[in-house]
Amino acid sequence: xxxxxxxxxxxxxxxxxxxxxxxxxxxxxxxxxxxxxxxxxxxxxxxxxxxxxxxxxxxxxxxxxxxxxxxxxxxxxxxxxxxxxxxxxxxxxxxxxxxxxxxxxxxxxxxxxxxxxxxxxxxxxxxxxxxxxxxxxxxxxxxxxxxxxxxxxxxxxxxxxxxxxxxxxxxxxxxxxxxxxxxxxxxxxxxxxxxxxxxxxxxxxxxxxxxxxxxxxxxxxxxxxxxxxxxxxxxxxxxxxxxxxxxxxxxxxxxxxxxxxxxxxxxxxxxxxxxxxxxxxxxxxxxxxxxxxxxxxxxxxxxxxxxxxxxxxxxxxxxxxxxxxxxxxxxxxxxxxxxxxxxxxxxxxxxxxxxxxxxxxxxxxxxxxxxxxxxxxxxxxxxxxxxxxxxxxxxxxxxxxxxxxxxxxxxxxxxxxxxxxxxxxxxxxxxxxxxxxxxxxxxxxxxxx
Amino acid sequence: xxxxxxxxxxxxxxxxxxxxxxxxxxxxxxxxxxxxxxxxxxxxxxxxxxxxxxxxxxxxxxxxxxxxxxxxxxxxxxxxxxxxxxxxxxxxxxxxxxxxxxxxxxxxxxxxxxxxxxxxxxxxxxxxxxxxxxxxxxxxxxxxxxxxxxxxxxxxxxxxxxxxxxxxxxxxxxxxxxxxxxxxxxxxxxxxxxxxxxxxxxxxxxxxxxxxxxxxxxxxxxxxxxxxxxxxxxxxxxxxxxxxxxxxxxxxxxxxxxxxxxxxxxxxxxxxxxxxxxxxxxxxxxxxxxxxxxxxxxxxxxxxxxxxxxxxxxxxxxxxxxxxxxxxxxxxxxxxxxxxxxxxxxxxxxxxxxxxxxxxxxxxxxxxxxxxxxxxxxxxxxxxxxxxx
Numbered sequence: 100x101x102x103x104x105x106x107x108x109x110x111x112x113x114x115x116x117x118x119x120x121x122x123x124x125x126x127x128x129x130x131x132x133x134x135x136x137x138x139x140x141x142x143x144x145x146x147x148x149x150x151x152x153x154x155x156x157x158x159x160x161x162x163x164x165x166x167x168x169x170x171x172x173x174x175x176x177x178x179x180x181x182x183x184x185x186x187x188x189x190x191x192x193x194x195x196x197x198x199x200x201x202x203x204x205x206x207x208x209x210x211x212x213x214x215x216x217x218x219x220x221x222x223x224x225x226x227x228x229x230x231x232x233x234x235x236x237x238x239x240x241x242x243x244x245x246x247x248x249x250x251x252x253x254x255x256x257x258x259x260x261x262x263x264x265x266x267x268x269x270x271x272x273x274x275x276x277x278x279x280x281x282x283x284x285x286x287x288x289x290x291x292x293x294x295x296x297x298x299x300x301x302x303x304x305x306x307x308x309x310x311x312x313x314x315x316x317x318x319x320x321x322x323x324x325x326x327x328x329x330x331x332x333x334x335x336x337x338x339x340x341x342x343x344x345x346x347x348x349x350x351x352x353x354x355x356x357x358x359x360x361x362x363x364x365x366x367x368x369x370x371x372x373x374x375x376x377x378x379x380x381x382x383x384x385x386x387x388x389x390x391x392x393x394x395x396x397x398x399x400x401x402x403x404x405x406x407x408x409x410x411x412x413x414x415x416x417x418x419x420x421x422x423x424x425x426x427x428x429x430x431x432x433x434x435x436x437x438x439x440x441x442x443x444x445x446x447x448x449x450x451x452x453x454x455x456x457x458x459x460x461x462x463x464x465x466x467x468x469x470x471x472x473x474x475x476x477x478x479x480x481x482x483x484x485x486x487x488x489x490x491x492x493x494x495x496x497x498x499x500x501x502x503x504x505x506x507x508x509x510x511x512x513x514x515x516x517x518x519x520x521x522x523x524x525x526x527x528x529x530x531x532x533x534x535x536x537x538x539x540x541x542x543x544x545x546x547x548x
Numbered sequence: 549x550x551x552x553x554x555x556x557x558x559x560x561x562x563x564x565x566x567x568x569x570x571x572x573x574x575x576x577x578x579x580x581x582x583x584x585x586x587x588x589x590x591x592x593x594x595x596x597x598x599x600x601x602x603x604x605x606x607x608x609x610x611x612x613x614x615x616x617x618x619x620x621x622x623x624x625x626x627x628x629x630x631x632x633x634x635x636x637x638x639x640x641x642x643x644x645x646x647x648x649x650x651x652x653x654x655x656x657x658x659x660x661x662x663x664x665x666x667x668x669x670x671x672x673x674x675x676x677x678x679x680x681x682x683x684x685x686x687x688x689x690x691x692x693x694x695x696x697x698x699x700x701x702x703x704x705x706x707x708x709x710x711x712x713x714x715x716x717x718x719x720x721x722x723x724x725x726x727x728x729x730x731x732x733x734x735x736x737x738x739x740x741x742x743x744x745x746x747x748x749x750x751x752x753x754x755x756x757x758x759x760x761x762x763x764x765x766x767x768x769x770x771x772x773x774x775x776x777x778x779x780x781x782x783x784x785x786x787x788x789x790x791x792x793x794x795x796x797x798x799x800x801x802x803x804x805x806x807x808x809x810x811x812x813x814x815x816x817x818x819x820x821x822x823x824x825x826x827x828x829x830x831x832x833x834x835x836x837x838x839x840x841x842x843x844x845x846x847x848x849x850x851x852x853x854x855x856x857x858x859x860x861x862x863x864x865x866x867x868x869x870x871x872x873x874x875x876x877x878x879x880x881x882x883x884x885x886x887x888x889x890x891x892x893x894x895x896x897x898x899x900x901x902x903x904x905x906x907x908x909x910x911x912x913x914x915x916x917x918x919x920x921x922x923x924x925x926x927x928x929x930x931x932x933x934x935x936x937x
Binding site for chain 2: 491
């Protein structure tokens with residue numbers, strides 16, 4: 100038999116959005132479960148150090164995070180850490196056929212003692228992951244995303260190298276550079292694809308958010324070696340990365356100018372984030388762009404399924420908390436304070452400005468060569484994908500069938516956009532269970548119950 | 549169309565691809581159409597079996613044996629690799645009774661040109677060290693092979709094109725158009741009527757609806773089968789493995805009941821595939837997780853090491869089932885230039901090349917390797933229509 104938990108509201112993801120959603124749902128009178136893949140809530144942005152996993156209010160986290168963590172441990176919310184949702188079904192959407200006829204959303208879990216959660220409503224607060232950009236050498240050991248480097252630094256207190264080059268666009272570069280420097284690494288350069296004059300263009304609108312500007316200025320004082328209007332064009336090395344080359348870029352971020360090469364032992368890229376929407380897709384939720392589509396109350400297109408935080412559109416921790424509160428309240432059937440919606444609109448406006456400036460531009464797609472691997476699980480090169488397209492493949496499933504791209508352990512999360520960019524029209528892989536690889540004994544239990 | 553084709557082939561699954569290939573190699577001008585892309589139907593959602601042991605003995609086995617020869621030579625002849633591997637298969641018995649029955653079947657098959665070797669419990673474990681300790685044995689059929697079905701279909705299509713065939717993907721057929729006399733004129737797409745001397749319809753499970761539109765009856769129904777894909781792991785199975793009860797699961801129960809039979813194989817890409825399920829649920833291709841769970845449970849019963857494996861994906865395909873479990877290949881008496889090639893159920897990959905060869909020989913007038921009458925679509929016609937032909 101499956102170990103089962105029945106609640107009113109189940110929240111998937113324990114970052115700022117998920118914690119806020121769980122607490123808001125509890126305040127609205129609901130019995131709540133919070134499911135998170137890490138050992139303790141906090142999400143990627145508030146990742147605890149390994150030795151703070153048991154703490155009610157971890158000292159290494161900022162104040163807002165400590166308060167939420169403390170509130171969560173004082174609450175009646177059932178926190179299920181170290182657990183992944185690998186399949187889901189809702190009465191109004193798709194999913195497991197066995198849920199047909201049931202009035203509740205059903206989540207199947209792996210990793211913890213609870214194996215099934217049934218809930219009247221679900222909040223998907225599944226966060227985001229670093230947007231992969233393919234360039235020659237991006238699969239070399241020592242080359243990673245800034246999010247990966249930050250997880251190492253925050254969670255384990257280690258840095259990926261001694262001489263590090265960071266490249267990308269947007270406000271995530273500098274905090275990561277500062278964190279790596281604080282732990283003893285030398286940041287040889289930060290290649291920022293935008294130019295200062297791009298920032299001036301949005302300046303007037305940005306001035307409505309003075310806290311953010313102050314925060315940024317603080318990092319700017321610590322990180323000085325910024326190469327504006329530069330992109331990383333390649334990483335080189337044999338067994339691991341030894342050098343990184345950046346080049347001046349045009350307005351679409353395609354390299355156009357002079358190259359400069361740095362001796363490095365690690366490279367981190369930060370070209371923004373992609374919402375994690377696997378579970379939403381498995382449930383049949385409609386998407387809008389990269390994110391899960393939702394209304395003002397954070398309800399998705401599937402009845403009983405809500406979304407909050409980065410999964411609904413990348414916008415940072417503060418916006419995520421507001422969205423969490425909205426979604427958690429709505430999921431519990433509570434009444435939403437109108438000012439919360441206004442606050443969400445204001446914060447989403449700021450996220451919009453950032454998007455305008457930093458959303459990846461098409462020139463980045465010119466970095467990969469025919470021999471550059473796009474799907475690193477299955478070693479599928481750009482040349483192989485292009486050959487399949489030339490052979491008549493017009494859809495992602497055709498490419499998957501012809502080249503095996505997207506069939507590996509990451510289930511297409513990494514290569515999806517890189518491969519889709521080779522097709523004339525943007526496309527996605529189909530999302531379906533298991534959305535995470537699962538032990539066979541877990542799968543077997545679904546047949547027994 | 550630049551020039552009028554001799555033959556239009558509808559469906560770029562493995563069967564349509566094999567028909568197009570054999571026709572093109574014979575010098576016939578072929579135009580191959582698919583409403584989606586190459587292998588977008590059942591051929592893209594199956595395992596790649598080239599088996600002899602599980603076939604019906606009179607009409608299906610000869611087709612399977614000819615196909616096995618053809619796959620072997622295609623693996624050498626076609627420029628694209630499709631992971632063909634004559635790795636042999638083992639039919640694993642769960643009980644002494646099953647072992648006795650399997651050994652008896654092996655004796656019959658040996659007389660029909662399918663060599664097999666009966667394995668006792670010890671020999672089974674030598675062949676497959678991961679076998680559960682209580683399994684009494686099995687039969688090894690060294691001639692059975694495995695291939696990557698999507699790559700194989702694509703390889704056939706590319707080779708057909710290299711021999712002059714033309715290809716239109718994402719081109720749904722609205723109708724097969726016939727003259728008042730009954731003969732086929734061609735096929736109607738959204739934009740044009742493509743005329744040809746002959747039309748070959750290899751539309752898999754979707755053939756019934758397509759041909760009903762022009763007054764022809766092909767009793768093919770979809771039977772859903774799911775496959776569980778495992779993460780790459782050091783656990784490798786040398787042979788293709790099926791349980792002795794597989795034939796019963798395939799041939800039994802034409803009702804809605806779910807039938808599960810163990811099929812396990814490692815692939816060249818390092819993953820392993822677990823099958824199999826058979827279910828009548830119409831054209832639904834959604835994955836059913838509890839069925840995947842039942843497949844996994846059955847596989848782990850034979851190979852307990854799989855309890856610790858990890859499932860990466862599950863996919864479902866529709867197998868074209870016929871009332872007598874024999875494929876439907878050949879022209880209709882009432883439409884003598886309209887040929888069908890479908891109904892191979894779970895054996896489409898294994899039976900495709902010989903099917904393509906039969907269709908090509910039929911069109912070019914070469915004596916066929918096997919009597920076309922065995923597979924005729926007219927065998928299902930009501931008696932009075934059959935009498936009229």
